[in-house]
Amino acid sequence: MNLYAKLAEREAAGHPIRIGLIGAGKFGTMFLTQVRRTTGMHLVGLADLNVDRARSQLGTAGWDAAQYAARSLGDALKTRATFITDDAASLMACPEIDVIVEATGDPRTGIGFALSAIDHGKHIVMVNVEADALAGPLLARKARAAGVVYSLAWGDQPALICEQVDWARACGFKVISAGKGTRYHPTYHRSNPETVWEILDKYLRIDDRQSINPKMFNSFIDGTKSGIEMTAVCNATGLVPQTNGLGFPPASRFELADVCKPRAEGGALEKAGVTEVVSSVDRQERDIPHHLAMGTFVVFEGESEYARRCFREYHLMPDTSGRYAALYRPTHMIGLELGISVASVALRNEPTGTPIGFHSDVVATAKRDLKAGEMLDGEGGFCVWGKQAPAQDSLDAGYLPLGLAHQVRLKRDIAEGATLRWSDVETDASDLAVRVRREMEAAFGRRNAKAEAS
Template sequence: MSLHTQLQRRAAAGKPIRVGLIGAGKFGSMYLAQVPPTPGVHLAGIADLSPANARANLARVGWEPARTEAASLDAALQAGSTHVGEDWQALVRHPAIDVIVECTGHPIAAVDHCLEAFANGKHVVNVTVEADAFCGPLLARRAAEAGVVYSLAFGDQPALICDLVDWARTCGFPVVAAGRGHKWLPHFCESTPETVWGYYGLTPEQAQRGGLNPKMFNSFLDGSKPSIESTAVANATGLGVPSDGLLYPPASIEDIPFVTRPRSEGGVLERKGMVEVISSLEADGRRIPYDIRMGVWVTVEGETEYIRNCFEEYNAHTDPSGRYFTLYKRWHLIGLEVGLSVASVALRGEATGVAAGWQADVVATAKRDLQPGELLDGEGGYTVWGKLLPADRSLRMGGLPLGLAHGIKIVRPVARGQSLTWADVAMDTGTRAWQLRRDMEELFAPGRLKAA
């Protein structure tokens, strides 16, 4: 039975999925825009550090003020309306809530929200993929131990890529490569919130109109978000990652099956079965026509002559050998698609992407020379960007996860382009996020943990 049909039946029975949203920023607002026309879903509560901003975003997406006048969560549940407040703990602890959508974008806080939700028997759709990147495998295990579902968010590219990989494997195709697109030139890794809009292709006026956060969008641009999302995909699917970071080969959609082949066959991959990101810009900055910048893709292999003949007979676009075929989705709609994850975890008990192992990591890497006493400002800021590395390499070097590289002090010089280690910083060891990360290192690589 389709998810939509199940939602309609829940609506008809007066038993909607009851959802709590933590964080009503840009991503959360996009989800909020889709809630009213979706049957069988009751968004009972929104927790945000600024309820006033949350209400402003609700007005921006078209919600009537009367929908959010409930004085408490209990009142909202009784009236079928939505309570807006600051208390996320009340939201995750309320026995009537079925699913928590974690949408803060703050990785350390997101870990607290997820763990508390698990402890209270709530499924979690985690939009804050930054948290998943540094401790997703253990978050998934904690959810399973609690008997609930932990999931990446559909609409965001990692879940869409996982869906394509699942399609390929379920159809019997070996996955050669999978990933997303990105607008990339090497110097973008040093971009800051002051330079982001010019590089990104938006005017400051467009950014202001959309309520866009320059630090967040700079994390998209500087390579941090592609690394984070590729990590989530690798950990969920078991695909490998490049040994020294993403390569960003430039390619049109037509050329993706050509470049996402092993090097021995003329492509860029170290081997078959890897994640990669395709650039929408040539090395000289020229825009590539019909690009995959906002989309996702998977390249599969036709192992037999019969399958390769089928590719040809049905006009499937392949590389020149006819062996490699790429299926793609050119766009992703971010928060507008999160409802699929909410329905999937609540109705089917299935995640739309979840870490199954520790394949990859994102290590904080210096954008410029850093000196003792400086504070790191995390993803998308002025000090560091995130580099994708194999998990075992990150562990051997004691790599500092990007998700924990915020508000902590440098204790020894770090050169521009150098990846940071635990020994380079005075780490705050009092957070659950830090402890979960260290527990994950112990669990997945016993005996190899470096001292903090």
């Protein structure tokens, strides 16, 4: 609990953490509003393809124009202002920058930037969980080999869940399940950027529809983002997916320990040691009081009668048997909390969650009947949603990763609800993301399990 003290030491020494941020979207802008106020941090450069938008976002985040008036990265280092550019590669090449924050949200782009940051000896905070779900285990391994840190982004739910799992294990508890809340109904898997408003209007009032990206927002609705984020958690903690992926059982925060335990014990889960996402509405699409739509949780076991008695005495939230209990965080603040990751990697050389193996995958699943010749449009689009699957099942069946189901053409008809395979689409073997993904599959497949364990 001494990150701020370490930041203050860096500030006093005139040697702040020097940061390069790629992407001025929602997450990036939330970080922008805090980094300028954080002792011991200096945002040297901000890269975005739309420089005018980046300047506008800085203004929205409360920056004065003088604070981002640097004429170059060198000028930014001298004046402690921020340089805005459309050239992300220049941030990687700047020797003085310590940490790269990748916040583009595009898996192909994110993989390229992560590899470049690693090659240039920089720590990387991977806001881009889509890239992490596609190839994070390999990227993390390459970072370790290069002596730098690859980290999930604190403030986003996967890193927070990883912290809760780590807390439970460090306290000697067996983790039964971990995950988050969301708004889910089985019909939402068919949602697309046009119909998503029918769902959003039921619980959100969005007066300016131009203010959000419906394709991006739809990935939260159709189940994709949940699959991506729980894959990141599995790969960083050693928890595993359930055989059929997420079940999205309805539950309030007070029912977590009863619902998120194995079916053999009266719960909704296939087994212990898995991820799950609970829904804030029931199967009749009625709101559940005291839901956890924005929060995270861990369910753990008291393996002695004394521990279970303590659960009751100290007002935890045990299940009806008293054997299991839940700890939850009611919300998350995404980019407003990202500085924790930046400080942790730079000052402690420690990630706030990082892949340790390839346990989970996100596979492309047809939203509707698809026809040969159609071009897939990726996450949050009209064609596919992302379903969590055990990694080895995905490898054995040759399933198509969701992160590669964008701008690829179908070779055959696919029925609604079917999982797509590599053989169903035309892929470019020379594409960087395809090459990195194939390298990861070769490195982390079952035939390599013995070598990985050693």
